[in-house]
Amino acid sequence: MLKLDELIQNITQDSDYSRLTLERDKIEYILAKLRDNDSILKWKDKYEKCIKEEHTQRPSISDCRCKNREESERYRLEGNKHFQSKEDHLALYWYNKSICFAPNPSTTSLLALALANRSAVFFKLQKFKECSQDIESALELGYPSELRSKLDKRKSLCNTKLHQNPLTQSSLSSTATPFRSDKLRVHYSKEAGRSYKAANIISKGEIVMIEAPYASILNSKWHYLHCDYCYEEIVAVTPCPLCSSGCYCSSLCRDKAWRLYHWIECHSFEILQQVDDGTRLSLRILLSSSRSEILDICCHKIRAKPHEWLTKGLHKLTDESCFLSFMFSQRIIRWIQDLNVSTDDKILKNDQYQPAFKNLNNIDIALMLVSxxxxxxxxxxxxxxxVTISKWRKVVCPEYNDLHHVSQNRQERIALALYLNSSLFNHSCNPNTIVSFTGRDITFKATCNIAKDVDVTHCYGPHINHMTRKERIDVLLKQYYFTCSCDACQSDSNLSNAELYGNALKCKKCDGPVKQTDKDEAFYRCQNCQWLIDSTEVLRKISRCNRLFLRAQKLSEDGNIQAGIATMKECLSDRLQLLHKFNLDLSFTYDSLAKLYAEIGNWKSASTACHKSVKTVQFIYGNNSIEYANELHKLALLYFNGKQINEALATINAAIALFDLHYGSSNTTRKELDDMKCFLLNCL
Structure with missing residues (x-):
């Protein structure tokens, strides 16, 4: 059997293909050839059978497709177990899943039971508005009459709490107003293509762009934890009434998602489970397209140009990706044809949900999906x-168990999105803008003063403070097909602090950074005075330090905090002799010692240890980094609890400036810092 990459190479070198000028004709030619490939035909048989079976069992709202009584009950009982163990957030997670899987309320009381159980969690968490709403819904859905007195009492208490403090139920907006600064101008060059330059001086902290995505999709890892539309963390889940895959933070987000994409995803559950997030995002892009955009492609109005992505992207397509484009196109056409067929599903019959590609054929839709x-x-x-890495999140996301920082915050990739205007920012490994998100919307802020006619840049991922030069160049070449030539990558002397010191040992002669320049080298070498250390002896000492660190953690987990502190201090003493002062492992040791001191209420010792860790994070990641902001927030909490007012206020002010830069004043952590500051000022 001819391999796919060999087949595509043969196609693109074929004389008939080389004569084609339209993108549509080129892709149709390729797809026609791919249909004859044996592996494609195997996928065709598999998924056509799946589509046929689903098509003969088309659901309506009363069918509650993908709901599952047994799963719903299992998740509810799991929630009960954690609630009894006083693990409230874990209980909430499982009750939310139970609600998502609960069948139609007309045939079961499971939904009422899950809502009532969840109301108990909300009451403990002092979310009284959500608690009251759950109680009302549970009663409407037939909650057992013999248990009603308990709910009535809880609702009465909720109403009292809400009357006493109505402001506790305020929420943050998850949308921002689209905006592009008039200080940005689009520049074109043959080497860099279209990009942004400063049309005038841009000041540090100034917003240069806010944009909503053209299309986006939640990372499957965060399903049931974050809203499938706005990507904010879910408190009280609002599920799709038809399936268990649509999970939202509100009915507003659920309705918006339905109009944009869920009207068809809801009926394609089994197929969507088989594909990656990128393929699902391509479907959402198609569902977001206007009729004029689609007709531009289908009516041959877009002339073929030497798009570099076309020749470089084709060999990346797998058999599965190619054929799934056909499967999705068949699915779209079938459901659209059935929209006006007699059905109980009144939502699907509404004309506003019929997309721009209603009358297109299979090849039109497959063409766009592949593109x-x-x-x-x-x-x-x-x-x-x-994301806050709490104990309950470590249960839901086991990979967090390997993290040993006091800092319980971590930047996570929640979703994938396509932004049209934002795509014009060119990459730099040391950019002059920083990105933050409000819900789905992206915001670009200047991290320094940007002079007129200077490139306004953004980091595509490989940042100077997180990757070595070689790692950055390799990642950018593999994913974006260019060799980075930014200032941070051009000069050999321009090494980042993370590269020089992040894993360096300490030179006993000059205190400089000692590194192993080659993995096979038998010695570690000082980068300043060239002093050599035998690698065998170094590895033995490192191993001993690691064992002490793990032993200290185990002692603290078993409740023996004092022994844990003593062992961690022994580890710290050894690492101070061995590691450079800006080595991240040394920082983590100070971090962990601060946590242990905090657990016994020794706030002064905790803040002293934490302060040393903060200095390393500042040096490694930079004065404007979010890592530094998170560490300052943690240090401020320690000063606050230790009643070190002046130190706390200075740290809070520095943290607020950074959170403003990254997230703006509406950020939850920023508001917490403001509250702490107000309290401390009243104490003076």
Whole structure:
């Protein structure tokens, strides 16, 4: 059997293909050839059978497709177990899943039971508005009459709390107003293509752009934890009434998602489970397209140009991706044809949900899906959120168990998105803008003063403070097909602090950074005075330090905090002799010692240890980094609890400036810092 990459090479070198001038004709030619490939035909048989079976069992709202009584009950009982163990957030997570899987309320009381159980969690968490709403819904859905007195009492208490403090239920907006600064101008060059330059001086902290995504999709890892539309963390889940896959933070987000994409995703559950997030995003891009955009492609109005992505992207397509484009196109056409068929599903019959491609054929839709898949690799943007790594999240996301920092915040990729205007920012490994997100919307802020006619740049991922030069160049070449030539990558002397010191040992002669320049080298070498250290002896000492660190953690987990502190201090003493003062492992040791001191209420010792860790994070990641902001927030909490008012206020002010830069004044952590500051000022 001919391999796919060999087949595509043969196609693109064929004389008939080389004569084609339209993108549509080129892709149709390729797809026609791919249909004859044996592996494609195997996928065809598999998924056509799946589509046929689903089509004969088309759901309506009363069918509650993908709901599952047994799963719903299992998740509710799991929630009960954690609630009894006083693990409230874990209980909330499982009750939310139970609600998502609960069948139609007319046939079961499971939904009422899950809502009532969740109301108990909300009451403990002092979310009285959500608690009251859950109680009302549970009663309306037939909650057992013999248990009603308990709910009535809880609702009465909720109403009292809400009357006493109505402001506790305020929420943050998850949308921002689209905006592009008039200080940005679009510049074109043959080498860099279209990009942004400063049309005038841009000041540090100034917003240069806010944009909503053209299309986006939640990372499957965060399902049931974040809203499938706005990507904010879910408190009280609002599920799709038809399936268990649509999970939202409100009915407003659920309705918006339905109009944009869920009207068809809801009926394609099994197919969507088989594909990656990028392929699903390509479908959402198609569903977001206007009729004029689609007709431009289908009516041959877009003339073929030597798009570099086309020749470089084609060999990245797998058999599965190619054929799934056909499967999705068949699915779209079938459901659109059935929209006006007699059905109980009144939502689907509404004309406003019929997309622009209603009358297109299979090849039209497959053409667009393949085009989107090819282009996403170099145009997709990750939506990131600051996630708090709490104990319950370590249960839901086991990979967090390997983290040993006191800092419980971490930037996570929550979703993938396509932003049209934002894609014009060129990359720099040391950019002059920083990105933050409000819900789905992206915001660009200047991190320094930008002079007129200077490139306004953004980091595509490989940042100077997080990757070595070689790692950055390799990642950018592999994903974006260019060799980075930014200032941070051009000079050999321009090494980042993370590269020089992040994992360096300490030179006993000059205190400089000692590194192993080659993995096979038998010695570590000082980067300043060239002093050599035998690698065997170094590895033995490092191993001993690691064992002490793990032993200290185990002692603290078993409740023996004092023994844990003593062992961690022994580890710290050894690492101070061995590691450079800006080595991240040394910082983590100070971090962990601060946590242990905090657990016994020794706030002064905790803040002293934490302060030393903060200095390393500042040096490694930079004065404007979010890592530094998170560490300052943690240090401020320690000063606050230790009643060190002056130190706390200075740290809070520095942290607020950074959170304003990254997230703006509406950020939850920023508001917490403001509250702490107000309290401390009243104490003076």
């Amino acid at each position: 989107h898949i090819q282009q996403l690799r170099t145009n997709v943007h990750a939506i990131t959120k600051l």
